[in-house]
Amino acid sequence: MAASFRIYNTLSRSVEDFVPQVPGKVGIYVCGMTVYDRSHVGHARAMVVFDAFVRYLRHRSWDVLFVRNFTDVDDKIIRRANELGEDPVGLASRFIDVFHEDMDALGLVRPDHEPRVSRCIDDIHDVIGKLVDKGHAYVSEGTVWYAVRTFDEYGKLSGQNIDELRSPDEAGGKRDPADFALWKCARPGEVSWESPWGPGRPGWHIECSAMGCKHLGATLDIHGGGLDLVFPHHENEIAQSEAANGAQFANYWMHNGLLTMAGGQKMGKSLGNVINIDVALAEFPAEALRLYYLQNKYRSPLPWSGDALPEALGMLSRLYDAREAAEAMGGEGDADRIAKEMGKTASDVLRLGRDFEARFHGALDEDFNTGGAIGAAFELARAVNRFADHKKARKRGGPIVAPALGAFALLADGLGLLGRPVSEFHAEVKVKRLKALGLDEAAVEGMLAERSAARAAKDWARSDALRDELEGSGIIVMDKPEGVQWRVRCVAPDSATA
Numbered sequence: 065m066a067a068s069f070r071i072y073n074t075l076s077r078s079v080e081d082f083v084p085q086v087p088g089k090v091g092i093y094v095c096g097m098t099v100y101d102r103s104h105v106g107h108a109r110a111m112v113v114f115d116a117f118v119r120y121l122r123h124r125s126w127d128v129l130f131v132r133n134f135t136d137v138d139d140k141i142i143r144r145a146n147e148l149g150e151d152p153v154g155l156a157s158r159f160i161d162v163f164h165e166d167m168d169a170l171g172l173v174r175p176d177h178e179p180r181v182s183r184c185i186d187d188i189h190d191v192i193g194k195l196v197d198k199g200h201a202y203v204s205e206g207t208v209w210y211a212v213r214t215f216d217e218y219g220k221l222s223g224q225n226i227d228e229l230r231s232p233d234e235a236g237g238k239r240d241p242a243d244f245a246l247w248k249c250a251r252p253g254e255v256s257w258e259s260p261w262g263p264g265r266p267g268w269h270i271e272c273s274a275m276g277c278k279h280l281g282a283t284l285d286i287h288g289g290g291l292d293l294v295f296p297h298h299e300n301e302i303a304q305s306e307a308a309n310g311a312q313f314a315n316y317w318m319h320n321g322l323l324t325m326a327g328g329q330k331m332g333k334s335l336g337n338v339i340n341i342d343v344a345l346a347e348f349p350a351e352a353l354r355l356y357y358l359q360n361k362y363r364s365p366l367p368w369s370g371d372a373l374p375e376a377l378g379m380l381s382r383l384y385d386a387r388e389a390a391e392a393m394g395g396e397g398d399a400d401r402i403a404k405e406m407g408k409t410a411s412d413v414l415r416l417g418r419d420f421e422a423r424f425h426g427a428l429d430e431d432f433n434t435g436g437a438i439g440a441a442f443e444l445a446r447a448v449n450r451f452a453d454h455k456k457a458r459k460r461g462g463p464i465v466a467p468a469l470g471a472f473a474l475l476a477d478g479l480g481l482l483g484r485p486v487s488e489f490h491a492e493v494k495v496k497r498l499k500a501l502g503l504d505e506a507a508v509e510g511m512l513a514e515r516s517a518a519r520a521a522k523d524w525a526r527s528d529a530l531r532d533e534l535e536g537s538g539i540i541v542m543d544k545p546e547g548v549q550w551r552v553r554c555v556a557p558d559s560a561t562a
């Protein structure tokens with residue numbers, strides 16, 4: 065049976081019990097990308113948050129139907145296409161492919177439906193037709209306008225006052241400054257479709273009303289998107305959908321906070337401060353980005369800096385270290401008895417491992433508190449890493465860490481973290497960080513071989529010098545009983561690299 069949870073609803077400005085329309089089922093619609101360029105790490109936050117949310121609900125036995133759209137008809141797309149002498153829908157389609165590559169590289173689940181505006185023109189006409197018929201929209205000079213004052217509840221999501229509003233849509237025949245375009249009259253040099261009101265193209269907001277209801281019915285369980293979309297986009301979606309269908313459009317409105325740069329700036333192409341997803345993924349594993357986003361509250365602004373990903377990678381490495389240490393422990397017997405014999409570090413691991421599931425679910429079921437859930441995992445990982453220093457841990461610690469290994473598996477299933485074989489993780493880190501630091505694996509191996517030779521010859525000065533040189537360039541050398549091992553440091557010697 066699906067587990068109950070609570071979620072913050074922007075509409076009521078409070079955390080509410082989630083009540084589905086159909087028991088066990090959740091329909092989620094999330095506003096997707098306007099596709100005219102590559103996506104950056106600010107976009108990735110929204111994608112990762114809703115991916116983790118959907119993944120978690122499925123982990124909790126909810127039957128989730130997940131829809132995220134593509135805006136492939138839009139002013140910015142048309143402008144870019146004209147610059148490049150390309151067909152706008154074709155250009156958008158190209159960037160949808162690029163977006164899919166980025167999302168796959170981030171390890172995200174594909175939504176069940178990914179509708180595109182250019183393929184939903186008939187659905188959009190249907191909604192506009194209803195609005196015209198019901199007197200919520202009017203036609204003027206080939207443009208169809210939404211008459212904002214015909215919808216009494218306008219402003220209920222964002223708290224905006226109609227009298228102070230002016231929509232950016234400007235063309236002839238608009239009756240009220242707040243009215244916005246549902247269908248824009250065709251202009252020379254722009255892509256257009258035939259319609260009952262003449263040739264043109266959809267306004268921005270109407271697509272989500274049409275696509276959401278097409279796949280999820282008149283009322284969505286949860287509508288998601290970035291906080292920057294609350295007004296005007298989501299306010300207008302409500303006005304359109306509720307006036308057309310006479311039903312509440314979405315029962316819960318879930319908004320993720322934005323990535324902020326130094327000084328509180330938003331990340332944006334027009335601001336020239338973007339880091340594209342593919343660039344970040346060339347230097348860091350996708351899981352480091354995932355951890356960076358999820359260790360913070362999804363609703364809060366998230367500060368970005370050059371240290372963000374190196375720090376997240378360092379934290380991720382400690383989680384993998386704990387799992388690796390736990391997996392290496394053997395022995396059998398009654399865990400409580402062994403913990404008593406081995407002392408406090410053992411009993412801490414046992415207790416935290418056994419408590420983990422309740423803490424993990426408890427945090428996530430209360431407004432999707434990923435930071436709390438991940439915090440519990442860190443507490444457990446620290447305890448495991450401390451216990452691993454116990455001289456009998458490797459031989460006898462197996463029963464002590466068994467609940468911890470179960471906990472790490474839960475983290476993988478519920479949030480998509482720590483799910484890969486440890487060796488695969490280290491191999492990826494090695495390749496990407498060496499490249500990011502401009503180092504060459506063969507050269508590192510060569511220096512290590514030289515250092516081993518120096519040690520064999522008891523030339524300690526030479527051996528230490530080589531070690532210092534390696535560490536100075538970001539290579540951590542570990543002399544272990546089974547031989548020399550090395551890793552690339554997560555944070556570069558001269559602090560940030562990203």
Ligand SMILES: [Zn+2]
Nearest residue numbers: 095096272297
């Ligand atoms: Zn939307």
